Amino acid sequence: MKKGLLIILSGPSGVGKGTVRQEILKDPSIRLYYSVSLTTRKMRPGEMEGREYYFVTPEQFEKNLKEGNLLEWNKYVGNCYGTPRDKVEAKRMEGYNVLLEIDVNGAQQVLSKVKDPGVVSIFLVPPSFDELERRIRGRSTESEDAVQARLEKARLELNLANTYQYTIVNDTVASAAEQIKKILLERSASLEEMR
Numbered sequence: 145m146k147k148g149l150l151i152i153l154s155g156p157s158g159v160g161k162g163t164v165r166q167e168i169l170k171d172p173s174i175r176l177y178y179s180v181s182l183t184t185r186k187m188r189p190g191e192m193e194g195r196e197y198y199f200v201t202p203e204q205f206e207k208n209l210k211e212g213n214l215l216e217w218n219k220y221v222g223n224c225y226g227t228p229r230d231k232v233e234a235k236r237m238e239g240y241n242v243l244l245e246i247d248v249n250g251a252q253q254v255l256s257k258v259k260d261p262g263v264v265s266i267f268l269v270p271p272s273f274d275e276l277e278r279r280i281r282g283r284s285t286e287s288e289d290a291v292q293a294r295l296e297k298a299r300l301e302l303n304l305a306n307t308y309q310y311t312i313v314n315d316t317v318a319s320a321a322e323q324i325k326k327i328l329l330e331r332s333a334s335l336e337e338m339r
């Protein structure tokens with residue numbers, strides 16, 4: 145069985161990582177497995193437990209952290225987010241390409257822990273900052289302070305896009321998803337050649 149890739153997908157809040165992921169998931173040839181994170185933030189309308197996130201209390205999060213169950217974690221605009229460790233390696237061994245949608249800090253943690261040629265890092269950028277602000281405000285169920293904090297964080301994160309192997313502009317979902325799929329197919333093939 146050929147081992148799958150570990151894909152790190154970052155990009156500022158509101159850039160559309162989730163929508164692009166849904167588009168890639170529609171293509172079974174990519175064999176994508178989305179790693180669902182733990183978060184302490186409140187569920188947004190339309191979100192479902194176990195699909196977008198496992199929604200946990202700060203105490204539950206702390207417990208998972210203490211027990212070493214998280215591959216990486218970070219605090220983001222007042223809430224904790226973390227990747228459960230157990231599924232990542234197991235799914236890769238089953239041949240799935242495992243996708244982590246995590247922020248830049250979490251990405252650094254993964255890159256320092258997992259050192260193999262199967263790690264692919266991709267940063268998704270918006271067509272413009274104005275467009276990003278429009279998207280964040282459009283979907284926000286949060287206070288103006290939280291929106292401002294997300295915009296501020298987005299500016300900082302966009303400056304780190306060049307630390308990733310690939311930068312993709314999310315102009316249209318279809319085109320961003322196509323570009324990512326192409327990268328994944330190429331990287332899978334080159335991983336195969338190395339074996």
Ligand code: 5GP
Nearest residue numbers: 157181217218220225226227245246247250
């Ligand atoms: P949101 O609240 O908009 O769903 O996510 C806020 C930010 O947290 C996004 O940049 C998202 O990629 C990031 N995030 C989601 N899950 C994780 C995780 O498990 N670890 C880390 N480090 N960041 C995460």
